[in-house]
Amino acid sequence: MSNADVITLPKLLSKVPEVIGNLPGLIKGSKMSKNTDANTPLGLGVAFEHATAQNPNGVAILYEDRELTYKQFNAWANRIADYLASIGLKKGDTVAVDIENRPELLATVLGCAKLGVCAALLNTSQKGKVLVHSVNLVEPKAVIAGEELVATIQEIRDDLDLKKNFFYFADQDTLADPGTAPEGFANLATEIKDCSSENPATTHQTFLHDPLFYIYTSGTTGLPKAVVFKHGRWEKAYGAFGFSAVRLGKDDRLYCTLPFYHATGMVICWASVIAGHGGLAVARKFSASRFWDDVRKHNCTAFGYVGELCRYLHEQPEKPDDANNPVKVIVGNGLRPSIWKNFKSRFGIERVVELYASSEGNVAFTNVFNFDNTVGFSxxxxxxxxxxxxxxxxxxxxxxxxxxxxxxxxxxxxxxxxxxxxxxxxxxxxxxxxxxxxxxxxxxxxxxxxxxxxxxxxxxxxxxxxxLGDTFRWKGENVSTTEVEQILDGTAPVVESVVYGVEIPGTNGRAGMAELRLNQPHGDVDWAGLTAEVQRELPPYAVPVFLRITDHGVETTGTFKHQKNKLKEEKYDLQKVDDPVYVLLPGESAYQRLTPEIQQGIDGGQYRF
The missing domain is CATH 2.30.38.10 (Luciferase; Domain 3)
Known part of the structure; x- marks a missing residue:
């Protein structure tokens, strides 16, 4: 840490004019974040209906070449709510949602919110045993899947406790053309066609402590944990970011490439937009090369980020028109101090609303005063x-x-x-x-x-x-070491594994590394087969980048926890590690033996992890 980052009284006082200019928003946001009234209707559905009343013909959602006004999008969500109610779903029930970033996902979540149904936001990277666990854990009354993930659901369907109510959204503009559902799925776009577009009474029956959605977080004890995100918690974010920190208006548009199964996209970005009655421009996936073209196409004045996203944008070749974009404010977490100031100046960004929060946590920080290199104020x-x-x-x-x-x-x-x-x-x-x-x-x-x-x-x-501990962050995702260990230990050649995160120069977070004890010489292992098995069972971000092969038991503490500090320090450095090390390089389909030349390339930024 640079001493320059320590906040002094003169530094704080220099921000007073900016703070005074936003005093009404700060007061409103602060009041909302401290609300303990359990009898007043609130949450996502209430807020969206308010925004619709204020700006019915304003653009609410933009996706590729589609634009939906608040009135259109609200009516769509109402039809979903009406249909789900007609098949017997009610407040307190759960629906598992597995759709990639597109309007159908957001309409489904809003429809559930209006009905008081909890949407379990499945991580769209999950498959196999992990996905079975995530769905069964929340005991859903229905599954709503996008066409892009139907095959993934089909693979595990026999292992699910739920045996009926499987719904489908075609991977297209389902308002214009509902498409045809595969066997075993009902087409939700067709089912809702004649349902009511009016606001349901149930919207105003969601309160502080009612569940809004489940967000899955990588637990320190194995498979994902489903974190309950309540309407009251959403309301706090709506106040803190929408009114106090991000401060968008109805002419603003925020570009979001972050997955909506995480709170930064689903809660922070969307709530900030709804508070200002502005537009949310949705990207299916992040693309560094297409990012600024999309921002300019949709005329976005803001975007949501994680540190990895900013690093990828920063690594793109500089262009003379980098600062020629409409973006004024960005909101997210993990912007590295090493690029913070340069990133702001290069792209002409006025405010960085860095935040610190977790899906399950009760403490949050927000950079409301626009200092550099800080998660902000709590x-x-x-x-x-x-x-x-x-x-x-x-x-x-x-x-x-x-x-x-x-x-x-x-x-x-x-x-x-x-x-x-x-x-x-x-x-x-x-x-x-x-x-x-x-x-x-x-x-x-x-x-x-x-x-x-x-x-x-x-x-x-x-x-x-x-x-700390048994979770590390890579590719903007939390990786559970225990979850990865369970998968590795289940493969044929592995007797015992210990997983930890290691730093690669020039990257955000920590790459996965595993120390393995094998039941055969490492030269005899079918590395392509092992790689394919691990990739089949784990999301891409959780697949270990490095494997260290040892012929002795893994060191443990007195309480039998794996001793990882030394392993983290030695990482994949062949000058410190006597054991053979294997690496899965970007774009490769099998682990290969790490050589000094490859290590030099990794440390020199030759490979794009």
């Missing part, structure tokens, strides 16, 4: 406490209490669990309890363990440092 009760990485636990004083770090120091981020900042937890009560520290500063208090190391830079601002 109005809620949090603590950054001293952490012993070797012992893998917080430091406690002689009274058993944790110790807060000093300004400029880093430690473990905790969020206090209160009525205003509840921890909604997971579907599994045991997992919920494991994420809570009790008696932290006084007897009876409770704090959520974020698992993240943060640096206190003063005036309630923080800087992200690193992620």
């Amino acid at each position: 109005p809620v009760s949090y603590a950054i406490v001293k952490y012993d990485k070797e012992a893998d636990e917080p430091v406690r004083d002689k009274n058993g209490h944790m110790i807060k770090v000093s300004k400029g120091e880093s430690g473990l981020m905790l969020g206090e669990i209160t009525d205003k900042t509840p921890f909604d937890g997971y579907t599994d009560p045991d997992k919920t309890e494991k994420a809570i520290f009790r008696d932290v500063f006084k007897k009876g208090d409770a704090w959520f363990n974020t698992g993240d190391m943060m640096r206190d830079i003063g005036f309630r601002h923080a800087q992200f440092v690193d992620r």
Whole structure:
């Protein structure tokens, strides 16, 4: 950390004019984020109907060459809600949704929200055993799949507990042409055709504590966890980002290439747009080469990001017209300090609304004051406490209490669990309890363990440092080491595996690496077959980039946790590692033996991970 990043009083005062200019929005957003009223209707459906009333003919959704006004999109969602109600779905039920980024996904989620039905936002990269687990975990009453993912659902259908209510959206403009559903699926676009386009009464029967959707997060104990995201939590994001931080208007358009099964896209980006009654330009997938052309085509004044996205844009060859774009503000998380200022100036960006939050967490930071190199400011009760990485636990004083770090120091981020900042937890009560520290500063208090190391830079601002434990971040996704270990351990040649994240120069996050003990010489392994099996069972971002082959047992701590610190330090460096190392290079279909020449190419940025 540069001392220049520490926030001083003069620095804070220099931002006062900007803050005063947005005082009404800040007050409104702050009030909404602290709401504890459980009797007032709120949430996604209520907010969208309000935006529709305010700007009925304004563009709500843009996708490729399609444009839908608020009135059109709202009516579409109403028909979905009406149909789902007609087949017996009601408030409290769950629908599993597996559709890639396109209007059909958002209309489905909004329709469910208006009915009080919880949409389980399946990660569209999931397949096989992981997908079976994710669907069965939430006990859905229906599955709604896009044509692009029907084959994935078909492969696992016999393993699902649900035996009926499988719906389909063709991969096209289903409002213009519903297409034909495959056998075993009902065509939702056809089914809703004659349903009511009027706002349902159920929209105003969703309250603070009602579930809105499930978002899947990679757990530290294996398969994905389904995190409950409630309407009240959505309302907080709507206030904090829509009114306080991002501040869009009805003429603004935000470009989102992030997957909507994550909260940054589905909650932060879309809520910011709805608050301003503006337009959301949706991209199916991120493309660095097409990004700015799309931004200009849709005349977008904002976009959503994760750090990896910004790095890819930054690595594109510079063009004289880089700053000639309409974007003024970007919102997201993970923008690296090493490119932050250069990225802003190169692309002519005025404000970076960096944020820190997690799907399950109760503490959030937002860069409302537009400082550089910070996740921003948090109005809620949090603590950054001293952490012993070797012992893998917080430091406690002689009274058993944790110790807060000093300004400029880093430690473990905790969020206090209160009525205003509840921890909604997971579907599994045991997992919920494991994420809570009790008696932290006084007897009876409770704090959520974020698992993240943060640096206190003063005036309630923080800087992200690193992620702890058995989860690491790669390609903008959280990877569960235990989940990857379970898949590796299930392959024929692997006796034991330990998975961890390692840094590759010039990339964001950590690439997956596994230490493997095999039941045969590594030279005899069918590496192409093993690669294909791992790729079949894991999403692309979770497939390990490096494999380290060992002939001894994996080192463990006294509590039988895998000893990963040394492995992380040695990573794939052949000067430090005596064991054979294999690598899966970008575009290759099989792991190959790492050589000094290949390592030099990796460290020199020759390969695009």
